[in-house]
Amino acid sequence: MSIQKLSLPSKAIICEVAPRDGFQMEADWIPTEEKVKIIRKLAKTGVKSIEVTSFVHPKAIPQLKDAEEVVGTVIDEMNGIDLRALVPNLKGAERAVLAGVKKVKTMLSATDSHSLSNANATVKDAQDKQAPIFDYASKENIAVMGSVSVAFGCPFEGAVPVKRLVEIVRRYNESGVREISLADTTGMAHPKQVYDTLEVLLKEFPHITYSMHFHNTRGMALANTLAALQQGVTHYDSSIAGLGGCPYAPGATGNVATEDLVHMLEEMGVSTSTNLDELIHAAEYVRNIISVDKDSYMLTAGPSSSLHEEKTEGQKKVD
Amino acid sequence: MSIQKLSLPSKAIICEVAPRDGFQMEADWIPTEEKVKIIRKLAKTGVKSIEVTSFVHPKAIPQLKDAEEVVGTVIDEMNGIDLRALVPNLKGAERAVLAGVKKVKTMLSATDSHSLSNANATVKDAQDKQAPIFDYASKENIAVMGSVSVAFGCPFEGAVPVKRLVEIVRRYNESGVREISLADTTGMAHPKQVYDTLEVLLKEFPHITYSMHFHNTRGMALANTLAALQQGVTHYDSSIAGLGGCPYAPGATGNVATEDLVHMLEEMGVSTSTNLDELIHAAEYVRNIISVDKDSYMLTAGPSSSLHEEKTEGQKKVD
Numbered sequence: 001m002s003i004q005k006l007s008l009p010s011k012a013i014i015c016e017v018a019p020r021d022g023f024q025m026e027a028d029w030i031p032t033e034e035k036v037k038i039i040r041k042l043a044k045t046g047v048k049s050i051e052v053t054s055f056v057h058p059k060a061i062p063q064l065k066d067a068e069e070v071v072g073t074v075i076d077e078m079n080g081i082d083l084r085a086l087v088p089n090l091k092g093a094e095r096a097v098l099a100g101v102k103k104v105k106t107m108l109s110a111t112d113s114h115s116l117s118n119a120n121a122t123v124k125d126a127q128d129k130q131a132p133i134f135d136y137a138s139k140e141n142i143a144v145m146g147s148v149s150v151a152f153g154c155p156f157e158g159a160v161p162v163k164r165l166v167e168i169v170r171r172y173n174e175s176g177v178r179e180i181s182l183a184d185t186t187g188m189a190h191p192k193q194v195y196d197t198l199e200v201l202l203k204e205f206p207h208i209t210y211s212m213h214f215h216n217t218r219g220m221a222l223a224n225t226l227a228a229l230q231q232g233v234t235h236y237d238s239s240i241a242g243l244g245g246c247p248y249a250p251g252a253t254g255n256v257a258t259e260d261l262v263h264m265l266e267e268m269g270v271s272t273s274t275n276l277d278e279l280i281h282a283a284e285y286v287r288n289i290i291s292v293d294k295d296s297y298m299l300t301a302g303p304s305s306s307l308h309e310e311k312t313e314g315q316k317k318v319d
Numbered sequence: 320m321s322i323q324k325l326s327l328p329s330k331a332i333i334c335e336v337a338p339r340d341g342f343q344m345e346a347d348w349i350p351t352e353e354k355v356k357i358i359r360k361l362a363k364t365g366v367k368s369i370e371v372t373s374f375v376h377p378k379a380i381p382q383l384k385d386a387e388e389v390v391g392t393v394i395d396e397m398n399g400i401d402l403r404a405l406v407p408n409l410k411g412a413e414r415a416v417l418a419g420v421k422k423v424k425t426m427l428s429a430t431d432s433h434s435l436s437n438a439n440a441t442v443k444d445a446q447d448k449q450a451p452i453f454d455y456a457s458k459e460n461i462a463v464m465g466s467v468s469v470a471f472g473c474p475f476e477g478a479v480p481v482k483r484l485v486e487i488v489r490r491y492n493e494s495g496v497r498e499i500s501l502a503d504t505t506g507m508a509h510p511k512q513v514y515d516t517l518e519v520l521l522k523e524f525p526h527i528t529y530s531m532h533f534h535n536t537r538g539m540a541l542a543n544t545l546a547a548l549q550q551g552v553t554h555y556d557s558s559i560a561g562l563g564g565c566p567y568a569p570g571a572t573g574n575v576a577t578e579d580l581v582h583m584l585e586e587m588g589v590s591t592s593t594n595l596d597e598l599i600h601a602a603e604y605v606r607n608i609i610s611v612d613k614d615s616y617m618l619t620a621g622p623s624s625s626l627h628e629e630k631t632e633g634q635k636k637v638d
Contacts (some may be wrong), residue, residue: 007512195325219616
């Protein structure tokens, strides 16, 4: 009898985005030394990559106005960790490079509505504005990753057609970008969409490294991860303690929690090189410092591997 | 260019288990008329099946001591809905039949530890005790569904070997049972395990109808559903508003919420015959009546299809 097991990659690379995507959603000021302390804890978990901040205008996101200071403090400690920063424009890229960052991530929305709302420019205009960033990065010899916000669903326009994504990836590709982050910014992607979209993108641009950024707003982030894994995708963003949110659904869950993502991956035999206990420890720390109550199944239920003592009485009958 | 899309069943059948698995976890008494009211609301959502109560000893689960009254009140209203009740033993089956139930679900644990803890008997002894239920059901001409608690992971013993499940399904099969519920009672299953386990069971016993009962204790219920769908499984249990819990992780999420499951399925084009708006309405009602705060992404974030008005200013930059 031939048994066809589920085929998954043997390894996955986790990028911890709490210091950027998580912190930026927090209204209350997180002191710089606290940010640094959290980043140091994250570095100890074994994650291969950290999105450390965003070099955005301080007035746009005051929480990240200490980008230079944060990067300057931690950059020499991050041995073997791929440190990247989000840059919304050339000015941001220049600040990032000056601070010592070796990899920047650019921002782009998949839809005009979101792009106009977020960057006050159509997608086409936003793409044109990215050209100087790419030129500058090339000149400075730093790596560039291109991101696509609302890549699967837009809170204003609904589902994003695959054709649209193909156009956006093509433009990035023509600009020399070889690593692309597909962000489900508001948690609208579903697993079939993720699978089918990646099928098209991987066929069309097989040399591009795709990185998945799933929010768990509608509970589908781990299912979407499974679908992407089945397409062989190995790069995933997540946020410790589920830090972050969804600007269009106040109170809703944001980024999938790193500890939950890692737990599922490791349970399935997909190695992440991280230490789940350290991640849970870091998540508990973050929960104590930053008052959030986002999804973190690990913080509530613990890993599957933490077994219980048998009880022989007083146990409710369950099924 | 040949594009291989994700292949999923076109339809899924949802069994709403809140009136049994949800209510039994509630310590505070839910008045019989309130139970009936909720069941009536559930019946209006279009679900094809409702697990309406458990004919368990009133001392074991006082919350369900009104099983006869609940069934007696609603049974003639459930047109086209497959109404089933859990029965832990022959006495329970007799009570169920007397109340008018046409389908019973028997209980069995996958591991001796859980079986001893839950039913004070080894798996073998529990199986022997089921024989009279099957004989009785056959004589009374009512349908029997066999369930397997902790089918994927046991809180005392850890992961359940597939071999063990094969033995259990074989015994059920020999007893004439053709529909089997595989319950991830404490949310320990992971998608690869679900896929690989079903691969074996479906090859070994292709004539059995498998029904998946996933708890979302560790956030993997929807990912596990995706894995089971990919094996062609079409029967899923879920609980409105995520009602229910995990006795080994107090405060943790229990059953996957019906509205979240249906949302994912319908987004993927898997028809459930239910009305998501009615489900969300029922979930809101239940949340107001029974003080629970379990996972329900739909109650917090709403469906992907509920789009927002564009804003052009004051919008935080997000990715």
